[in-house]
Amino acid sequence: MKIPESIIQEIEDRINIIDIIGKYVDLKREGRRYRGLCPFHQEKTPSFTVTPEKGLFYCFGCQKGGNIFNFIMEIEKLSFIEAARMLASKVGITISAFEGTPSKKREAIYELYKRTAEVFHYILKNKEEAGRAREYLRKRKITDETIDSFLIGYAPENRDWLFKFLQKRNYSGDFLGESGLFSRKNREKAFFFKRLVFPIITSHGKVIGFGGRTLNGEEPKYINSPDSEIFRKGENVYGLNLSLEYIRKSGKFTLVEGYMDVLSLYQAGINNVVAPLGTAFTERQAYLLKRYANEGILMFDGDTAGVEATRKSIETCEKVGIDCRVVSLPEKTDPAELIQKHGVQALNNFLKSPINSFEYLIKKSLERHSSLNPEDKKAITEELFPYISSINSSVKREACLQELSETLNIDYSNIYSDFISTREPHADSRNKTRIITQKEIDIDEDLFLMIAVTENLDYFKYVRNNLFVDDLESPYAKSLFIALEECFRNNENSLDSVLLRIEEEELRNLIIEKAFSEEFEINQEQIIKDCIKRIKGKSMEKKRLRIMEKLKSYERDNTHLEKIKELLSEKMYLDKEIEKLRVGSNDRITD
Ligand SMILES: [Zn+2]
Structure with a gap:
């Protein structure tokens, strides 16, 4: 369903984006903008920006951006309609109005x-x-x-x-x-x-x-x-309805394997407990928790499956920037049984001394390859390199390699060169996932023009008087042209109504990013005119070329005289227009 534009606008008009986002992010004013630490990725220097003037937010670190609806959808994990409802209720607009x-x-x-x-x-x-x-x-x-x-x-x-x-x-x-x-x-x-x-x-x-x-x-x-x-199993965790307030307060969560573990731990007073839902701990689940906590304690069963699940979860946490430690339980025990058999105190004793995740991984590898002969050493490094590769911080990566070199009693330089050589083929898995979620868009001249116009919607009238959508080649530029055309016909004048009409997420993000970059703020009129001229020129040259090709194909054929005449006059018209473009006209854009 579609919520009427008028209601969206009414919500936006009544809401103060700084007030709303300020509830989640500590914002500091800097001129026309506000800045703070991004709630969507881990960072130490603020790259999350809000401009109340445009009603938009954008993070230069993780490229997330959008309007207040997008912000609420992302941070509260709501659908657009749910987010609109939540915001509507904050400003006293009746919910039933857009049911x-x-x-x-x-x-x-x-x-x-x-x-x-x-x-x-x-x-x-x-x-x-x-x-x-x-x-x-x-x-x-x-x-x-x-x-x-x-x-x-x-x-x-x-x-x-x-x-x-x-x-x-x-x-x-x-x-x-x-x-x-x-x-x-x-x-x-x-x-x-x-x-x-x-x-x-x-x-x-x-x-x-x-x-x-x-x-x-x-x-x-x-x-x-x-x-x-x-x-969706991979996007939700069990127990969050009850544990959320404890996770928020402590900034930590405890991750266990199953439903019964959640029940037992919660009952034992470890209230920040959640479990994945019969799947491995997924990145989506990690991001969900990361919203409320930067630290996690992993407490899986002591069996082989539990160890494997722990190893994978450690990598997942590392990828999304959650600091995690591990409580390693004795073989054949799960947290629920531990409490049941030995009482809450036994569990608390284990919880007191979680080990850091790399220590845990080394320990488990050493258990499997205990003789430490050359073969074992090789096996251990092979098991641990993928994890080390997944570490974001180079300082931490180096510390892990150092620790590994000491544990295995191998020169650091040897460990390091092995690490680099094994790393190459599957390096940068992070970048790969980023490309999937954040498709890079090539900005060609067509798209450049359309983005420039999006920055100042008043210019669109001039563009549509001079260009047809088919003059544009880039599919993204075409989408944007169509969105602008629809807004123009509906007399809608905000960047937001343009964004609402664009289906490609990567294009929306790009437009928002550019709105924050201010690279189009000077000389807009000239930029737009120059672009139109070149695009029009390119488009006409192409048409001319097509005509020439057709003419050539008719060359030795006298049956198409009428057609040839037609093509020739079309060509003459194009020649004249192209010449006109070269000389240049100086009409003003905005009138
Ligand atoms: Zn960010």
Whole structure:
């Protein structure tokens, strides 16, 4: 759906971008701009900039930028509509004014999931058939209070029950069938049955999915809701609804492997705890947490899978700039069991002395290759180089290589040259990912012109009088021309309404970046006129060339006399126009 431009404008008019962003970033005034430390990437000198005049923000470090809507979407992880709602409510604009169908459907799904979570929770607490589930939780020493806080539930054995129950509450079969709560093959059969269920709840309190655990040893032990419009496993973490305020306050999170670990740790007073959702810890999840915390403690199971998961998570943290340390548990223990068997104190003892991530990696490698013969040494360096490569800071990278040289008793220079030579082929994985998220755009003359016009929308009238969209070659320049044309016809005069009409994210970012660079602020009129002249010239030369080619193909053929005449007159017209351009006219742009 589309929110009417007038409402967006009204929100923008009433909102003070500095007030809103100032709640997340400490901003200092510098002339017409404000500056602060970027909330989207790690930095020590501020490159995050806001200009209230243009209503835009931009970070020179990570190239994120946009208007206040983009800021809220990014920092709160909201859709455009949700962000608009949040901002609207801050300035007292009524929400129902722009309630559209897709958002209504989304809300209805949230409502459905919440209701389902509540009914599962009720069954767990009250129904006889959930006896086994209650017993399991009791054995794992999970209290009623924790069960309530996490809204833990039980999905009944009868797969037909949930569909009937919800249908009686006026949900349509089609809606339920698409909701992700039922089997894809048979929409009346519940997806979760005979399982303990853990609702996955966002930091905004919305139930978006479930994890389910079997109680009688059936495989798979855990299943998760399928990915859907509202739920993506790799982008959410479990427990954030409750742990967020603790993570924010302490600037730290504790990452564990599973649902039961989250429950146990939270109950034991380690409230900043979260878990990935049945996947490896993804970069998206890391970025989500990075928004609230710069430090993480990893506490995975002591088994081989846990060690491997730890290793990967360390690399993920390093990539997104989270400082992480590791609590290494004894083999065959997970944090929940540890508390259950040895009490909270035992866990706290481990938590007191986490080791830094590189120490952990060395320790694990040494366990595997303990004889330290030349082969082992080689294997150890091969295991550790990828991690060292992923480190952002060259100081830290060097310190790790130093430590490795001491541990293995090898000359630093040898370690270093090995590191450099193995690094080459898969070097700069970071740059690669940056190109994926941040496509580099080649700015040719066409695009240069259109960006210059975007900087001063008054000039567009002149451009459209002198150029057609087809005179432009660059697809980006064409998109921008079309967006400007639409704004022109709708009498919309803000940079923001142009940005709203552009679908290519990389183009939007580029426009915002240029708006902050001020490189178009001097001599705009001359720049624009010169560009138009050259583009027009290029376009006409090309047409002329095409005509010449056609004429050539008709050369030995007398049947096309009419056509030839036509082409010749077209050519003459173009010659004249090209000549005119060369001489140059001096009409003014803005009148
Ligand atoms: Zn940034």
